[in-house]
Amino acid sequence: MIETLEKPKTSTGKTLRTEEMIVNMGPQHPSTHGVLRLEVVLDGEIVTDVIPHLGYLHRCFEKHCEHMTSYQQVIPYVDRMDYVASMTNEMAYVVAAEKLLKIEVCDRVHYIRIIMAELQRIASHLIAIGTFGIDMGAFTPFLYYFRDREKILELFEMTCGARLLYNYMWIGGLSHDIPPQFVEKTKEFIVGFKKTLQEVNDLLNYNEIFIKRTANVGILPKDLAINYACSGPMLRGSGVNWDLRRDDPYTMYDKFEWDVIVGKGEMGTVGDVWDRNMVRQLEMWESLRIIEQAIATLPEGDVSKAIPKRIRPVPGDAYGRVEGPRGELGVYIIAEDSVTPYRIKARAPAFVNLSVITEISKGAMLADLVAIMGSIDIVLGEVDR
Amino acid sequence: MNELKLLLENPIVMSVLLAFVPIVFILVYALVTLYGEMKVAAHIQNRLAYMENGWHGTLQPFADILKLLQKEDIIPTAADKFLFSLAPYLVFVGTYASFAVLPFSSGFIGSNIDLGILYLVAASSLVVVGLLMSGWASNNKWSLFGSLRSAAQIVSYEIPGVLAILGVVMVLGTMNMQTMTQMQDGGIQNWLIFGGNFALGQKLALIPFMFILFVIYLLSSMAEVNRTPFDLPEAESELVQGYNTEYSGMKFAIFYLAEYANLFLVSAVVVILFFGGWTSPFGSFMGGPVWSAFWFIMKGMFFVFVNIWLRWTLPRLRVDQLMYVSWKVLTPFALFCIIAIGFIMVV
Amino acid sequence: MTALTTYFNDIYRSVSSTMTGMRITFKQMISPTVTIQYPHVKMKMPDRVRNRLFMNFDDCIGCELCAKACPVDCIDIEVMKAPPTESLGETSTGQKKRIYVTKFDIDIAKCCYCGLCVYPCPTECLKMTDVYEFSEYDRSNLIYNFGTMSPSEVETAKIKVKQYDEEQTAKKAAAAAQAAAAKAAAAAVPPTAAPVQNAPPQSLDSTPTQQ
Ligand code: SF4
Ligand code: SF4
Numbered sequence: 001m002i003e004t005l006e007k008p009k010t011s012t013g014k015t016l017r018t019e020e021m022i023v024n025m026g027p028q029h030p031s032t033h034g035v036l037r038l039e040v041v042l043d044g045e046i047v048t049d050v051i052p053h054l055g056y057l058h059r060c061f062e063k064h065c066e067h068m069t070s071y072q073q074v075i076p077y078v079d080r081m082d083y084v085a086s087m088t089n090e091m092a093y094v095v096a097a098e099k100l101l102k103i104e105v106c107d108r109v110h111y112i113r114i115i116m117a118e119l120q121r122i123a124s125h126l127i128a129i130g131t132f133g134i135d136m137g138a139f140t141p142f143l144y145y146f147r148d149r150e151k152i153l154e155l156f157e158m159t160c161g162a163r164l165l166y167n168y169m170w171i172g173g174l175s176h177d178i179p180p181q182f183v184e185k186t187k188e189f190i191v192g193f194k195k196t197l198q199e200v201n202d203l204l205n206y207n208e209i210f211i212k213r214t215a216n217v218g219i220l221p222k223d224l225a226i227n228y229a230c231s232g233p234m235l236r237g238s239g240v241n242w243d244l245r246r247d248d249p250y251t252m253y254d255k256f257e258w259d260v261i262v263g264k265g266e267m268g269t270v271g272d273v274w275d276r277n278m279v280r281q282l283e284m285w286e287s288l289r290i291i292e293q294a295i296a297t298l299p300e301g302d303v304s305k306a307i308p309k310r311i312r313p314v315p316g317d318a319y320g321r322v323e324g325p326r327g328e329l330g331v332y333i334i335a336e337d338s339v340t341p342y343r344i345k346a347r348a349p350a351f352v353n354l355s356v357i358t359e360i361s362k363g364a365m366l367a368d369l370v371a372i373m374g375s376i377d378i379v380l381g382e383v384d385r
Numbered sequence: 386m387n388e389l390k391l392l393l394e395n396p397i398v399m400s401v402l403l404a405f406v407p408i409v410f411i412l413v414y415a416l417v418t419l420y421g422e423m424k425v426a427a428h429i430q431n432r433l434a435y436m437e438n439g440w441h442g443t444l445q446p447f448a449d450i451l452k453l454l455q456k457e458d459i460i461p462t463a464a465d466k467f468l469f470s471l472a473p474y475l476v477f478v479g480t481y482a483s484f485a486v487l488p489f490s491s492g493f494i495g496s497n498i499d500l501g502i503l504y505l506v507a508a509s510s511l512v513v514v515g516l517l518m519s520g521w522a523s524n525n526k527w528s529l530f531g532s533l534r535s536a537a538q539i540v541s542y543e544i545p546g547v548l549a550i551l552g553v554v555m556v557l558g559t560m561n562m563q564t565m566t567q568m569q570d571g572g573i574q575n576w577l578i579f580g581g582n583f584a585l586g587q588k589l590a591l592i593p594f595m596f597i598l599f600v601i602y603l604l605s606s607m608a609e610v611n612r613t614p615f616d617l618p619e620a621e622s623e624l625v626q627g628y629n630t631e632y633s634g635m636k637f638a639i640f641y642l643a644e645y646a647n648l649f650l651v652s653a654v655v656v657i658l659f660f661g662g663w664t665s666p667f668g669s670f671m672g673g674p675v676w677s678a679f680w681f682i683m684k685g686m687f688f689v690f691v692n693i694w695l696r697w698t699l700p701r702l703r704v705d706q707l708m709y710v711s712w713k714v715l716t717p718f719a720l721f722c723i724i725a726i727g728f729i730m731v732v
Numbered sequence: 733m734t735a736l737t738t739y740f741n742d743i744y745r746s747v748s749s750t751m752t753g754m755r756i757t758f759k760q761m762i763s764p765t766v767t768i769q770y771p772h773v774k775m776k777m778p779d780r781v782r783n784r785l786f787m788n789f790d791d792c793i794g795c796e797l798c799a800k801a802c803p804v805d806c807i808d809i810e811v812m813k814a815p816p817t818e819s820l821g822e823t824s825t826g827q828k829k830r831i832y833v834t835k836f837d838i839d840i841a842k843c844c845y846c847g848l849c850v851y852p853c854p855t856e857c858l859k860m861t862d863v864y865e866f867s868e869y870d871r872s873n874l875i876y877n878f879g880t881m882s883p884s885e886v887e888t889a890k891i892k893v894k895q896y897d898e899e900q901t902a903k904k905a906a907a908a909a910q911a912a913a914a915k916a917a918a919a920a921v922p923p924t925a926a927p928v929q930n931a932p933p934q935s936l937d938s939t940p941t942q943q
Contacts, residue, residue: 023527030625045530068803069801072801072848073802073803075846076803076848077803079846136701137614137616137699137700137701138698138699138701139430139697140430140697143430143431143432144430144431144760147431147766150766157778158778158780159780160782161781161782161847161860162782162845165844165845167846175847179780202753202756203752203756203757206749207700207749207750207753208742208745208749209614209700209701209746209749209750210700212702212706212742213700213702213703365704365705366530366623367617367623367701367704368703370623425761428762428765429757429758429760429761430760431763431764431765431767432766433765433767433769436769694754694758697757698750698753698754698756698757699750714743
């Protein structure tokens with residue numbers, strides 16, 4: 001007897017051809033960087049479709065924020081959005097809230113915030129490149145990078161007492177001024193870190209196998225990147241010269257000398273995985289430049305002078321955006337006549353960047369899909385919030 | 386006493402006893418390598434690895450094995466139970482059988498057959514069957530991917546590997562592994578990588594080709610034992626764990642044992658083909674059966690170390706690139722070398 | 733021809749970059765390790781480190797500011813206003829305590845170590861210490877009872893407060909009665925005004941919003 005089996009379908013309702021099969025990559029899979037589920041339609045090793053399923057890490061961040069008893073209490077929550085770049089999250093929120101409340105902070109606060117944000121960018125890129133290396137099968141660079149990231153975390157711990165979720169930037173100031181040894185330790189770190197950067201550059205980024213794996217893979221053309229509203233290294237890797245730090249300078253970024261890194265297609269096509277990775281790698285050098293300038297010209301001031309005792313803004317709204325390690329991180333606050341925000345919305349760059357994965361991974365191989373995932377550098381805490 | 390002697394002269398008893406030597410060796414060696422790999426990896430990564438059990442954690446491998454022994458042996462409900470249970474043993478048997486022809490020292494070889502190297506290539510191919518079996522029987526898409534990849538990989542890398550062996554066989558004119566080794570006896574200058582025991586002109590002409598063949602064999606042997614950069618069948622970032630995703634407990638341990646045994650096997654073949662097997666680098670100094678066993682194992686372990694070192698340095702290739710390396714790089718070069726060696730040996 | 737050059741170029745670069753990689757990893761292999769053997773060796777904590785909360789209950793004046801500041805509501809305080817006749821002592825900062833704190837629990841399992849509760853405290857009795865090893869097998873052990881009032885003390889306190897309250901209400905009633913009497917005497921109108929004052933019950937929509 002011939003049984004007529006119903007043909008399997010993807011979750012979007014597409015019927016599979018005979019030679020195709022669905023593989024669920026995640027939520028428990030070593031290279032989904034958290035709990036993302038990718039429904040992958042495979043034809044042999046070739047990926048014919050990718051359907052991302054989100055929400056496994058949804059923690060109702062935005063809803064929580066509406067139920068706080070003050071604006072200050074939101075900060076520990078924004079910390080937990082993108083947990084590898086908490087400082088940047090705080091910065092986005094604080095920039096938005098200060099716009100809303102029309103608070104002017106002194107230069108020292110701006111400078112320290114910039115130093116922290118750039119250190120955080122380095123720490124985040126270290127994880128991005130390191131885990132990307134693991135996705136490619138190279139485990140060792142990851143640990144070299146973690147070794148140096150540890151030093152950044154020590155700097156943070158020294159300053160605010162926490163290593164990952166800082167609650168450091170407050171509305172109107174900072175929770176602590178930097179400790180006396182901070183400047184010296186940072187200088188020490190920069191010297192040692194430059195060596196590691198060079199070393200891993202040779203070990204990983206210019207390794208021939210690595211180049212062969214990443215060049216001409218997952219090409220994201222300029223127009224597609226713009227249409228999908230990609231930002232950060234994703235966008236710059238595709239050759240778009242756009243960086244909020246330069247094009248919409250918040251705090252005091254316009255005071256410093258540095259370059260925006262853009263993907264050039266050195267090893268393949270502009271916008272491939274190698275370019276995105278290289279943009280991150282080179283951005284760390286630029287961050288170091290900014291930090292060096294900032295600690296050399298650190299102004300004096302009282303970092304907690306402008307912290308308001310009681311925050312009750314006039315009804316209105318404000319949007320603050322910063323260039324996070326993953327791209328444009330925006331926080332939109334609507335205030336009503338109360339001590340709690342009426343609504344907080346975060347524009348998470350990782351979420352927006354992730355949306356392009358279906359487009360750029362069609363026709364790639366399974367191993368390329370892993371490379372593409374790694375190059376997007378998602379943090380599920382931020383994607384799902 | 387006489388009875389014992391009689392018993393020992395019984396060929397069946399003798400071969401059983403002989404067969405015990407490699408397995409004891411494999412077990413001891415696996416423990417050492419397990420420890421060594423962890424330590425080398427850790428030091429490359431500026432870590433310390435095992436430190437708690439015993440001096441610098443030397444007892445840790447025993448603890449690991451004990452842990453695996455007492456773990457629950459899980460067989461997935463949807464798996465083909467018979468094949469699933471058979472696969473790891475098949476993989477191990479393939480490797481173990483190849484140990485029969487390895488000349489461990491001038492005084493010990495399991496079976497001194499004339500077709501030694503051919504037998505070794507053939508027997509170690511059995512591993513592919515086991516891997517395919519494990520992937521299919523696990524009834525898991527990732528495992529299936531892993532086993533298909535590994536089958537394709539091992540089969541294609543056998544070709545440059547065998548061609549490299551062929552080059553050596555052409556030079557030495559024998560397939561008996563003991564004879565091969567003896568022909569390289571007499572000091573470091575007689576090893577094939579340095580041109581072998583030939584007249585000076587021939588020797589100098591042979592060196593570059595021997596070096597290329599050595600690299601080809603090293604690469605294809607790494608691919609055959611699924612080590613980075615050729616560890617696609619168990620690429621954890623893509624295929625979770627590849628063919629042994631669903632295995633646990635003792636079966637998993639046997640996979641590992643087989644992998645480590647295989648690692649030594651191919652390193653030993655490299656040593657026999659190019660680095661003079663058990664011969665001492667100083668001619669007759671430090672020779673003799675015991676010393677030669679020492680040299681053999683040390684040389685083998687050196688290549689095991691190189692494998693480990695490479696593993697923690699390099700990223701992993703992609704499937705198509707893997708095939709590219711085998712068919713478009715290694716095979717043509719091996720063929721070219723064979724032709725060249727043919728000319729050199731004739732002239 | 734170009735295809736051939738790329739072919740050999742690729743081979744050359746593969747070999748040379750592998751060598752570079754091996755050189756780097758070998759250098760790292762013989763360089764000293766950076767990890768520490770954790771349970772035996774411990775890292776030095778900086779001064780500002782924020783780990784387990786410590787609370788000095790003797791100094792607490794029961795203002796509940798910390799509980800309000802906590803974003804995850806993990807501080808659970810119950811307070812009772814003490815009669816002014818009662819002396820509860822002083823904090824080390826010299827403030828007079830006026831409130832019984834009958835319960836002061838911190839659910840450290842919920843705490844996110846943000847440190848927001850530390851700042852508003854007027855007597856600085858909350859502090860974040862550098863203790864980070866406090867795992868427990870049972871989750872309920874992570875609710876730290878900092879309050880030092882024993883149940884019997886709480887009972888006596890309650891009775892005292894009740895007595896005082898009763899006294900106060902009695903006094904008030906007496907005062908009210910006096911006032912009413914005075915009023916009545918002064919105006920000498922029919923005494924129907926009082927029930928009208930008492931009669932309307934609390935309307936439904938005035939449920940307390942404060943928590
Ligand atoms: S540290 Fe933060 S979470 Fe913990 S009790 Fe204090 S305010 Fe609450
Ligand atoms: S803020 Fe300080 S004094 Fe007030 S209740 Fe909390 S611990 Fe007690």
